[in-house]
Amino acid sequence: MKPHFLIIFLCCFVACKSIQKSGNTSSFKSELTSQEQRNWYQKDKVLEGIPGISLDKWYASNKKKPKSKNIIVAVIDTQIDINHEDLQGQFWTNSKEIPNNGIDDDKNGYIDDINGWSFTGTKSGGYVVWNRYEYVRIIQEWGPKFKDKTKSQIDPKDLPKFNEYQRALKKFEEKMPYYKRWFKSLNYKVALYPTAKDTLKHFFPKEDYTYEQLDSLYKKYKINDKEFWQRRDDGDKDLGALIGCMMANLVMDQKKLKDIQDMQTQLDSIVNKNLNINYNERLSIGDNPNILEKGYGNNKISNTIKGVRTIQDHNTMVSGIIAANRNNNIGIKGITDVKIMPLNISPSGDEHDKDIAMAVRYAVDNGAKIINMSFGKEFSMHKDWVSDAFKYAEEHNVLLVHSAGNDSEDLDKAFHYPNDQNYEGIRGICNNFISVGSTTKNLGEKLVSDYSNYGKENVDLFAPGEDIYTTGAGNIYKTDSGTSFSAPMVSGTAAIIWSYYPNLTAAQVKQIIMDSGTAYDFEVILPGTEDKKVPFSELSKSGKVLNVYNAMQLAEKASKKKK
Known part of the structure; x- marks a missing residue:
C-alpha cells in the first residue's frame, strides 16, 4: 500500500455549542462535543448543523425491517484484527469449508478459507510486509x-x-x-x-x-x-x-x-x-506474478499471528466504519449490520494487479455484493487483468467502491489506479464502479479535505473522510483521515440499500447514491492550493456529498418502479 501519510488529529474536545452563519452555508455547528467529534460523520446538516451523511436521521425515522441480513462486503485491504471486540460476529464465514483440515472442501481453489484470504500470505504462514512500488x-x-x-x-x-x-x-x-x-x-x-x-x-x-x-x-x-x-x-x-x-x-x-x-x-x-529493482517480494509467497491463478497465499487474514511482528490496521479501521457492532454499547457504531469478508493484498508499497484481480474474483465467487477498495497507485502494469475482473463483478451485479486518493490531484488529468477507464483515459469499461473523495466537518470553504483527489469526470461523489474515529488493530480505537475512510461510508450505504431493496442492480445502487447526495451551492478551497476557490459542484461528477437518508428514500421509489 502506498504510504499516504494520513494526518492523525488529536482532537480538542469542546463541550460548548456555537451556531454561526457562513454565507449560504446556513447554520452549522463549529464547536462539537466530545461525542460529536467521534461520530460527526453520521450527523445531519439541517438537524444538527454538521455536514455528515444523515445516517442517524435515517435510523431514527426507519420503521421497516430489512429483507436481508446477509449482505457481504468484501474489504480488499491490509491484514485485519479479527479479534477486535467491536467486530465480533461481523465476519463472513465460509460455511462450506471445514476449518483447518488442510482440504479445499468447497473446491473454490482456496484451502481452509474460513473468513477470507490473504493473497500476500507466505508459504511459512506469515505475510509480506513490503512490496516494491x-x-x-x-x-x-x-x-x-x-x-x-x-x-x-x-x-x-x-x-x-x-x-x-x-x-x-x-x-x-x-x-x-x-x-x-x-x-x-x-x-x-x-x-x-x-x-x-x-x-x-x-x-x-x-x-x-x-x-x-x-x-x-x-x-x-x-x-x-x-x-x-x-x-x-x-x-x-x-x-x-x-x-x-x-x-x-x-x-x-x-x-x-x-x-x-x-x-x-x-x-x-x-x-x-x-525502491530496490532487484528485491522480489513474491519469493516468500511462491507464486508466479505474471499469471493469474488460484490458491497462492494463505488463510491467515489477521495481523495477530504469532511470530509476525508488524501490525497493519488499515483494514481494521475501514471495516469498523462499515460494520462495527451497533448494539453492543462499546466502541463505535458501524454504518450497518453486514458481514465483512477480509481479503489481504496491501503491504507497504504498491499492490500487485494480480492480487487485485484475484481478490475481486474471489469476492464475487464467494457471495460479496459490495467490494471496498481503499488503496491506490500511480502505475498499473497489468491493467487489463483488473479491468477484466471489474467487468466480471459487473456481470455478477457486484458494486465496486474505491477511494479517490490523497494526493490533492485532479483525476481527470492525473493517473490513479485501479479505475474504470480505458487505455485512453475515458470512463466506461463498467457501470458498477464508484470513486469517492473526502470531506471534513467544516461547512464552508474548507468542506473538502485539502489532501483529497477530485475530478469532474473521474470522482463520483464525496463522503466524510477527515477526523474519523474508528476501530484500530490491537483492540483499540483511533482517529485518522483519508479518502480510505470515505469509501467505506459509501460501501456501508450500499449495503443498507440492498438489505432493504435487493431487487436493485449495482448500476442502480450507484446512481441512487450519486443522485441522492447533499448538494452544496458554494465555493470551496481547491485541494492542493492555499486559497484558490472553485464551486464544490465542479469537483465530482455528482457534485454532492453522500446522504443515507436521501438515498433510502430514492431507493424505495426506484424499487417500486422496478416491480
Whole structure:
C-alpha cells in the first residue's frame, strides 16, 4: 500500500455549542462535543448543523425491517484484527469449508478459507510486509526491452508500454535520490544524537530547550544552511552541527532517539525494498506474478499471528466504519449490520494487479455484493487483468467502491489506479464502479479535505473522510483521515440499500447514491492550493456529498418502479 501519510488529529474536545452563519452555508455547528467529534460523520446538516451523511436521521425515522441480513462486503485491504471486540460476529464465514483440515472442501481453489484470504500470505504462514512500488516493478520487467531505446525504435504496438516505462523511469529517478538523501540524513542524526544531547546539557541542564532557543544559539556560531549540510555529509560533529541536528529533530517531532531510529528503519525499507529493482517480494509467497491463478497465499487474514511482528490496521479501521457492532454499547457504531469478508493484498508499497484481480474474483465467487477498495497507485502494469475482473463483478451485479486518493490531484488529468477507464483515459469499461473523495466537518470553504483527489469526470461523489474515529488493530480505537475512510461510508450505504431493496442492480445502487447526495451551492478551497476557490459542484461528477437518508428514500421509489 502506498504510504499516504494520513494526518492523525488529536482532537480538542469542546463541550460548548456555537451556531454561526457562513454565507449560504446556513447554520452549522463549529464547536462539537466530545461525542460529536467521534461520530460527526453520521450527523445531519439541517438537524444538527454538521455536514455528515444523515445516517442517524435515517435510523431514527426507519420503521421497516430489512429483507436481508446477509449482505457481504468484501474489504480488499491490509491484514485485519479479527479479534477486535467491536467486530465480533461481523465476519463472513465460509460455511462450506471445514476449518483447518488442510482440504479445499468447497473446491473454490482456496484451502481452509474460513473468513477470507490473504493473497500476500507466505508459504511459512506469515505475510509480506513490503512490496516494491509499481513503477519499480515496471522498470525491472520492461527494462530489458526498452532500456536506452528511443520512441522511433519502438514497434507501434509496444508504444503504450514504452511510454509507461518512460514515465516509471522518470518517477524512479526522482524518488530514489530523494529517499537516499533522507536516509543518509537519518543515519547521520542517529550517529550524532547522543553527542548532541550530551553537549546541549551544558547550555540547557534541564533539557527544556525550544527550537527558537536552539536557533538563537545556532546563529551565534554563524553557520549557514549550506555549510551545515556540507558538514553533515562530511560527518562533522562540531557544536554548530550538533545544534543543527537537534533543531532538525524538533522540526520533525523526533525528540527521542527511538523516534529517529524508527524513521531510519522505515527509510531503510523504502530504499532497500520499495525502491530496490532487484528485491522480489513474491519469493516468500511462491507464486508466479505474471499469471493469474488460484490458491497462492494463505488463510491467515489477521495481523495477530504469532511470530509476525508488524501490525497493519488499515483494514481494521475501514471495516469498523462499515460494520462495527451497533448494539453492543462499546466502541463505535458501524454504518450497518453486514458481514465483512477480509481479503489481504496491501503491504507497504504498491499492490500487485494480480492480487487485485484475484481478490475481486474471489469476492464475487464467494457471495460479496459490495467490494471496498481503499488503496491506490500511480502505475498499473497489468491493467487489463483488473479491468477484466471489474467487468466480471459487473456481470455478477457486484458494486465496486474505491477511494479517490490523497494526493490533492485532479483525476481527470492525473493517473490513479485501479479505475474504470480505458487505455485512453475515458470512463466506461463498467457501470458498477464508484470513486469517492473526502470531506471534513467544516461547512464552508474548507468542506473538502485539502489532501483529497477530485475530478469532474473521474470522482463520483464525496463522503466524510477527515477526523474519523474508528476501530484500530490491537483492540483499540483511533482517529485518522483519508479518502480510505470515505469509501467505506459509501460501501456501508450500499449495503443498507440492498438489505432493504435487493431487487436493485449495482448500476442502480450507484446512481441512487450519486443522485441522492447533499448538494452544496458554494465555493470551496481547491485541494492542493492555499486559497484558490472553485464551486464544490465542479469537483465530482455528482457534485454532492453522500446522504443515507436521501438515498433510502430514492431507493424505495426506484424499487417500486422496478416491480
